[in-house]
Amino acid sequence: MQYNIRGKNIQVTDAIRDHVEKKLDRLDRYFEEPLNAEANVTLSVTRNQQSVEVSIPLTGLMLRAEDKNDDMYAAVDLVVDKLERQIRKHKTKLNRKFRQEGSIKSLFKDEAESGAVTVALDEDEEMEVVRTKKFTLKPMDVEEAILQMNLVGHTFFMFANVDTQEVNVVYRRNDGKYGLIEQS
Known part of the structure; x- marks a missing residue:
């Protein structure tokens, strides 16, 4: 290498x-x-x-x-x-x-x-969905979505963008700032 x-x-x-x-x-x-x-x-x-x-x-x-x-x-x-x-x-x-x-x-x-040691995983364990949540996306702007994300204590938050009428995700970056994922 x-x-x-x-x-x-x-x-x-x-x-x-x-x-x-x-x-x-x-x-x-x-x-x-x-x-x-x-x-x-x-x-x-x-x-x-x-x-x-x-x-x-x-x-x-x-x-x-x-x-x-x-x-x-x-x-x-x-x-x-x-x-x-x-x-x-x-x-x-x-x-x-x-x-x-x-x-x-x-x-x-x-x-x-x-000579490597790996942990044996069940075939289903790696890709298993353990929880499903359904909720209605509330139309809001990016700033409100960030406030809601911080309020619930999550590192990401999905919402309906009031400006574009599309599904967006805001997330907290490792540097403490925020990111926005938009639908293309």
């Missing part, structure tokens, strides 16, 4: 670069062949918060993770753990699909070969 490591508001030292490369090299054990991909790593510091963002484009799959911590090395470790969970989850889905279609070829190594 090739690495594109850059820093925002931080100087990328050799020690940090070595740590990132060493940790990301752990991902190779999940694949049959060495990854021929470019890992884009962005290290940043904002308000004493160390942030690491990694994206690895693969054929038919985009691995992406982001984490923040007080320590840059800990943030790198947490991001790699998230990427490993994504790979295991995707591997489980792929293997289930291949079993259903009768094919045995897989992009990923068998776990006995890789």
Whole structure:
């Protein structure tokens, strides 16, 4: 794997670069062949918060993770753990699909070969809908929707936009600001 490591508001030292490369090299054990991909790593510091963002484009799959911590090395470790969970989850889905279609070829190594430990999930557990809610969408503007979302303590809120007459969703972003999803 090739690495594109850059820093925002931080100087990328050799020690940090070595740590990132060493940790990301752990991902190779999940694949049959060495990854021929470019890992884009962005290290940043904002308000004493160390942030690491990694994206690895693969054929038919985009691995992406982001984490923040007080320590840059800990943030790198947490991001790699998230990427490993994504790979295991995707591997489980792929293997289930291949079993259903009768094919045995897989992009990923068998776990006995890789030494990875995964939690066994029931086939129904991963995609099971555990609750369904129905409600009437009240026409309101975006500001009122944000107030309603905060009032009920949720991180998102669906509403009928009074200006466009379409279904919209407001949500709270990780940076504390708000986002709006509009129907196209």
